[in-house]
Amino acid sequence: MRKITIKILTKLPTRYLTTGIIIIILLLIYGVVGSYFIMDLNIVDSIYYSITTMTTVGYGDYIPYTPIEKIFSTSLSLAGVALLAYVFNIFLTNFQQTMKRYSKEARKMKKINDMDDYYILCGFGRVGKVVFEELKNRKQNIIVFEKNSEIYESIEEDNSIVTIHKDATEDDLIAKLANEKCNSVIISTGNDVSNLFIVLTIRETNPDVWIVTRASKIKNISRLRKAGANKIVSPEISGGQDMFFESTKPHLLRITVKHGFDGIYDEFKVIEKHGCTLENIDYHLPGINTPLTREFNVRRLADGKKYGQYLKTHDDQRQALQNLYKVAYNVHSHFIIGPDKKSLENMVEDLKKLEEVIGINLTNEEIAEMTKNDIK
Template sequence: MFFDEELSFSLKRIIQAVLLILLIFVIGTSGYYLLGIFEGKNWRFLECAYMTAITISTVGYGEVIDISHSVFGRVFTVILILSGMGVALYSVSTITAFIVEGDLKRILERRKMINKIKLMENHYIVCGCGITGSGIVKELLLTGRDFVVIEKNIEHIEKAKKMGEFLYILGDSTEDEILLDANIKKARGLITTLPDDKDNLFVTITAKELNPDIRIISKVIEENSAPKLLRAGANSVVSPNAIGSMRMASELVRPHVVNFLDGMLRGKEKHFRIEEFTILEGSRLIGKKLGDSPIYKETDIPVLAIKKLGESEYTYNPPHNMKIEAGMVLIVLTDSNGLRKLSGFN
């Protein structure tokens, strides 16, 4: 949808340029023809067309129409040359920009991205790629998640792409069509990081209408906007200001903990994260004791906590003799490769 609009706009500019050339050509041919009638010369239509062509193109093959004694003819020719050159320059620059300078290439690349997005399932959508959004993009790239970014400002996209390649859509995430282009109906989750609470609220409402099962995380600026976002369908709201103040306090009172977490999150060789892993029906882990399961025997991934199905409390540092059940959520410390290994047990 967005791609079709962009392609249509570019084609309209090219068609407009071609029509302007044709218009100047028709005006020039008709003008010389009428001048011939006015001055009793009876110039042929083909001669008028030829005269227009060599005048606009400034080729100068020689005048087939004698206007040396016609004041009106010379004035008309000067006007035709100036307007023709202007139109020609505009037309050539428009067509050149479309073909040579990358407009066509960018349109084809975006078409390719749209086709890739259509095939995505269980992916994430990031609305906004500013300061907060670019941080989310970095995390999703590091942990190997499938995601799509929606952003209006191409400069924000280009800046974020320095961290790695990702799929994106240039557009307004508050519009239904843009969210549909991002394949929201098959998406697992959406994060909206727009700079205005009203826009985040609108994205939340729209996203929930298009996909009632999607998990939505919203940025919130004003504290009193949080309940509204939750009522609108957001599963959770996050205040960057609140997180920032908590980080500063932690740096003051527990610096070693902060350094440990920073090292875990920003490691150059491995990117460890505290991840969640759900035990599905039919998993070969069901019925096994945690200590005897492939989790420890084959991967040696530490399980930090377990939440049983239907319970709200977590069992921290679970004992090795705890039996694994369907629906359990395991909180583990691992990297993206380890998480893929765990998924193989399901």
């Protein structure tokens, strides 16, 4: 209790302390001047009389007799009582607020301790809100660090959401919470310096926790990676990629085909022949709407040859890919971008000569309906 009281006194708002000191000084000056001229006391006795009267001690060694002396003494006593009430009210109010905050923080920590696992989100700005909603929709436990009071108050808590009103760059609590129960730390503030400091703070004591951070500027990506971030997401890069794919929609098609593992390279030769690029591949499990998606980073025929050689020399990778084709009954879809509509049409015609083309721009639901008989 003693420690809490000292902490409360040392953390009283500066404006309250300043105002209280000024009032005490003014009242003391009033008492000394009045005692000197009205009570006809010397300086030392004036100070003594003012303090004993202000504090309502009143030893009685100096007694006012005249009306003006009584009025002066009464005003000084009332002002002293009011000052004591003011100071006591400040202390009591701050004590209640501090105890309430400690109690609230204790409840939050208990809720965190009761969680089996959780995600930590630093920053609840535009990017942070999107991440928060994605986690919330998936019913994940979330701990949100937000230093802005207005934003902090706007976040609604429930059994799976805990908000902490702290600056993650100035408090080591985040490092303590990034323990074995933490699935991932997501740092989404718009300040790369703050993001870097948070990464360093966490990584210093938690070498194994998975850290994903935002990089507002591309030039800071390498710094964040060196600091210990496992994954860096740049809105500049992802935004540019989104704009690129949106711009290619008139020249983008999804073609669903059926062929075996051995036809990969021949298929790629046809795609490259017409100046098209293969972006990714969806493997369709029979009767299931959601496909398995694999990014395809091969853009040139030479890269395709290298990939083919890689599969020949890596039995485990080749076997895994063959198994994937078997599970999908050889049905998969390619997202292909072409220089123009005519090139895409010519490519489709050549692919029809090479393999079975099931359809163009089919939805996952349509493909699932067409492939559900393969289960039998």
